[in-house]
Amino acid sequence: MSGTTMLSISDEVATALAEGRAVVALESSLIAQGLPPPHNLETALASERAVRDEGAVPATTAIDAGRVLVGAPLTVLERLADPASEARKAGSRDLAPLLAAGGLASTTVSAAVRIAAMAGIRLLATGGIGGVHRGAATSFDVSSDIDELAATRVAVVCSGAKSILDLPATLELLETRRVPVIGIGVDDLPAFYSAGSGLRLAHRVESPGEAAAVLALHFGLEGSAGILLVQPPPADLAIPSDEVLSWIDVASSEAAQRGIQGGAVTPFVLGRVAELSDGRTLRTNIGLIVNNARLAARVAVQLAQLDRAG
Ligand code: PSU
Ligand code: MN
Numbered sequence: 672m673s674g675t676t677m678l679s680i681s682d683e684v685a686t687a688l689a690e691g692r693a694v695v696a697l698e699s700s701l702i703a704q705g706l707p708p709p710h711n712l713e714t715a716l717a718s719e720r721a722v723r724d725e726g727a728v729p730a731t732t733a734i735d736a737g738r739v740l741v742g743a744p745l746t747v748l749e750r751l752a753d754p755a756s757e758a759r760k761a762g763s764r765d766l767a768p769l770l771a772a773g774g775l776a777s778t779t780v781s782a783a784v785r786i787a788a789m790a791g792i793r794l795l796a797t798g799g800i801g802g803v804h805r806g807a808a809t810s811f812d813v814s815s816d817i818d819e820l821a822a823t824r825v826a827v828v829c830s831g832a833k834s835i836l837d838l839p840a841t842l843e844l845l846e847t848r849r850v851p852v853i854g855i856g857v858d859d860l861p862a863f864y865s866a867g868s869g870l871r872l873a874h875r876v877e878s879p880g881e882a883a884a885v886l887a888l889h890f891g892l893e894g895s896a897g898i899l900l901v902q903p904p905p906a907d908l909a910i911p912s913d914e915v916l917s918w919i920d921v922a923s924s925e926a927a928q929r930g931i932q933g934g935a936v937t938p939f940v941l942g943r944v945a946e947l948s949d950g951r952t953l954r955t956n957i958g959l960i961v962n963n964a965r966l967a968a969r970v971a972v973q974l975a976q977l978d979r980a981g
Contacts, residue, residue: 677770680790681742684730688791691978693727693971696787696795696825699743701960702751703758703777704938705798706953707945712752714957718796718964725968730792732783734761734769734776741790751777760934762815779934780827781819784897788823793890793974795827796967798960799863800899801937802832802841805923812936813844820897821848826886828900828967830959831861831868834912835919835940838868845899851889852899855882855966861903864955865912872901879966883973887981902966904959910951918947 680688687694697718702711719729733743733751740747750756759776761769763785769776778786780800787795801814814836820827832841842860845852852860854875859867876882882900889895903909922943931939945953 677737677739678786678790679738679740681730681744684728684742684790687728691975693968693975694730694792694794695722695727695964695967695971696741696783696790696792697722697729697731697964698780698783698795698797699731699733699748699751699777700760700779701798702748704760705941706956707942708752708754710953710957712748714960715748715752717957717961721961721965722796722968725965725972727968727971729964730787730790732778732786734766734778735774737770737773739766739770739786739789741786741792747775750775762934763819764815779814779816781815784816784819784823784825784827787825793825793886794967794971795825796960796964797827797829798956798963799829799831799833800827802836802838803844804936805835805837806927807837807840812933817841817844817848817850820845820850820899822896824890824896826898826900826970828902828963828970830863830904830963831901832863833937833941834863834865834868834915835923835937835944838862839870842870850897850899852901853882853885855879855900855902857901857903861901862912862915863959864904864910864915864952866903866906866909868912879969880973882970883977886970886974887977900966900970902963904955905962908955908958910948910955914948915944915952918944918952921947
């Protein structure tokens, strides 16, 4: 089976791509594993709406019945959001086995980036990418998001890497894998729930238009692959990092005590941090996901305009 026959691209997305209009891919692990119901479905729909409001077409990615969905219909979003469906979590390495198995699976950033590239979509939005976990020196737990970005030509708009991770190590590894990290109006790597991490970024642009200009050049360079565009959470939702870190310390040691491993780590820690914070981190997570979808759409619109001009 070739890539094109396993892809099931919605009519709306296919038409937009054929006409050179802006499209933004969205991952679906945040629906199936990252956020609890009913916030998960609401956030997915709000992200799609934000993309449309900016004049781009959303393409939520998922795996179902042996097909790769690009522009998943509402019925699939509803099933992903329903814990009773027991959707699997697909990283890049899981795509073929889960397609063969035939069931329902969400896409992490790594899987969604791969799918976006196959479909010809250049922008993807998420909350925060995966990265180097705390204790990775002994556990080797490093998200495949990093290596996928190092290999695949897609721009990911996010609020940095999730602050449950080892952020300095994550930024180092992105540099090693030669993935550019560009701050949109910021010099500091955002820390997901918090505005800043104290880690200085090498590059900064001021607007979606400037970001699109960098993307056009990056994608034009021979041998270049992924790129990260980062912005902090909305200012009214940002949580000071010392507060966040105290919840993360508790949640991370609980995860270790319970022997939680692999793909279960990120959903467990995000869920515990939401409980420990009385829902504050959940509200911030939702707000930043929708905000990042909106920014990705603005950049995609500018990039489509550059393509037409050039
Ligand atoms: N952003 C969020 N919530 C999430 C994720 C991102 O706000 O749940 C997901 C993304 O799909 C990301 C994944 O790829 O978490 C990372 O999981 P892991 O650390 O197991 O690779
Ligand atoms: Mn992992």
